[in-house]
Amino acid sequence: MFQLIDGKSIAAQIKEEVKEEAERLKQAGIQVCLAVVQVGNDPASSVYVRNKKKACEYVGIRSASFELPEDTAEDELLELVRRLNEDDSVNGILVQLPLPEHISEDKVIQTISPDKDVDGFHPESVGRLCIGEKGFLSCTPAGIIELLRRSGVEIQGKECVVVGRSNIVGKPMALLLLKENGTVTIAHSRTADLKEITQRADILIVAIGRPRFITADYVKEGATVIDVGIHRNEDGHLCGDVDFDNVKEKTAFITPVPGGVGPMTIAMLMKNCIAAAK
Ligand code: GUN
Secondary structure, eight states, X not given: OOEEOOHHHHHHHHHHHHHHXXXXXXXXXXXXXXXXXXXXXOHHHXXXXXXXXXXXXXXXXXXXXXXXXXXXXXXXXXXXXXXXXXXXXXXXXXXXXXXXXXXXXXXXXXXXXXXXXXXXXXXXXXXXXXXXXXXXXXHHHHHXXXXXXXTTOOOTTOXXXXXXXXXXXXXXXXXXXXXXXOEEEEEOTTOTTHHHHHTTOSEEEEOOXXXXXXXXXXXXXXXXXXXXXXXXXXXXXXXXXXXHHHHGGGEEEEOOSSSSSHHHHHHHHHXXXXXXXX
C-alpha cells in the first residue's frame, strides 16, 4: 500500500503559516513586498506569474507587478532590477524565466541583490548552499525537502538518487539532500545505466523533463518517489516524469502530478519573501 504525498494540502499548511508571519510583521509595521517582473507574454509564464501574485494576495504579501514588452532591452531590465535593489519597500525580486533570447538570464540573475534573491538563483545563494551557509534556497528543491519532512520520510543515511542536473532543481536538490545527511547520486540523461542507479534509491527524485519516463522497472520496492515533471499528454491531461499508475504500487510514498511538487514551489517562494523581510 503506498501513501500519496499531498503537496496541495502541505502547501496550503505552509501558506497558513506564512500568512500568520506576514500578519505579525504587519503588526510590527513591516508590509512584506515581492516585485514580480515578467518580460513578454509566454503563456506558461503568465500562468505562473498570475499564481504567484494570487498567493501573495492570499498570504498578505504585497506584489508589485512589472510587465515589460517582449522587445525590452537588456539594459532596461537590468536598470529596473537595480532600482528594485535600491528600493527599501521591496523585500524580494522575482524575474520570471525564461527571458527572451536577446536578454542574458545569467546577467539578470547576477544583478539581483543576494539579499532579495527569493528564487535562490544568484551564484551567492547557490554558493552559500554549497558550503552550508544560510541563504535563500531554490523553491522547488526546498519544497521537496519540506514534503519529505512533513510526510515523515527520513533522509539521513538513505540512498537518494536525483535524476536531472539543472541549476534550478537537480543540483540544489542534491546539495539539500546531502545537507540532510542523505547519500546522494546525481544521474541524468547521459547516465550509462540509469535503471541500475535508480533501482538503488530509497528516495528517488525525478526531474528529467520526459513524460512518464520512469516506469516500475526503475524503482526499488518500498521507495519514496518524488516527481518534479509536468507535461500535458495526448488527451490533454497533466502528467509527470514518472508513470504514476505503473509505479505507485511499488512505492511507500509517491507524489502525484498535479498536486505534488508543483504547489510547493509557490509556498516556498512565499516563505522566502518572509525571510527576506526579516
Ligand atoms: N520559471 C520556471 N520556474 C521558475 C521559478 O521558480 N522562478 C522563476 N523566476 N522563473 C521560473
